[in-house]
Amino acid sequence: MLDTDDIYKDYAEIVFKFLISLCNDADTAEELTQETFYRAVKSAKRYDGTCKISTWLCQIAKHVWYQEIDKKKRKKTVALEDDIICDRLNPEEEICLTEEKMELIKAVHILDETSKEIVLLRITGAFTFKEIGEIFNKNENWARVTFYRAKQKIMKGRLK
Numbered sequence: 001m002l003d004t005d006d007i008y009k010d011y012a013e014i015v016f017k018f019l020i021s022l023c024n025d026a027d028t029a030e031e032l033t034q035e036t037f038y039r040a041v042k043s044a045k046r047y048d049g050t051c052k053i054s055t056w057l058c059q060i061a062k063h064v065w066y067q068e069i070d071k072k073k074r075k076k077t078v079a080l081e082d083d084i085i086c087d088r089l090n091p092e093e094e095i096c097l098t099e100e101k102m103e104l105i106k107a108v109h110i111l112d113e114t115s116k117e118i119v120l121l122r123i124t125g126a127f128t129f130k131e132i133g134e135i136f137n138k139n140e141n142w143a144r145v146t147f148y149r150a151k152q153k154i155m156k157g158r159l160k
Contacts, residue, residue, distance in 0.1 A: 004041050011057050018058050021124045022065045036061040055137045107154040115150035122147055
């Protein structure tokens with residue numbers, strides 16, 4: 001049987017960082033982290049030990065995030081905010097920055113699902129390669145190589 005208090009203490013930060021990399025909002029990530037652990041406690045009997053606990057929790061977190069997206073789509077409350085552009089930029093610089101961001105996001109979305117998720121975890125969530133490897137139940141070197149290859153695909157696509 002899993003000790004839920006110890007699991008929360010050991011893995012709450014990993015789950016929170018994983019969720020913040022997906023939603024880019026600390027408050028939402030905190031709520032979803034709580035929901036993730038609530039669901040983990042409810043389904044603890046189904047954990048069979050075939051994967052690491054962190055992997056199991058991040059899979060639950062991913063499903064919680066997907067449900068949150070669906071809920072927001074139904075409510076049509078998804079607001080797009082652009083916090084990256086600061087007040088110092090002139091209109092031309094803002095347009096260029098927006099276009100560059102769009103190109104980069106399009107390039108990332110062309111990647112296969114695993115590469116896309118690794119790139120997003122690395123650049124938006126500030127996850128270490130070791131943590132990314134743990135999430136995917138792989139090692140740190142695998143995460144580094146996969147990230148590097150995805151980066152090369154993006155660069156190759158942008159140079160065309």
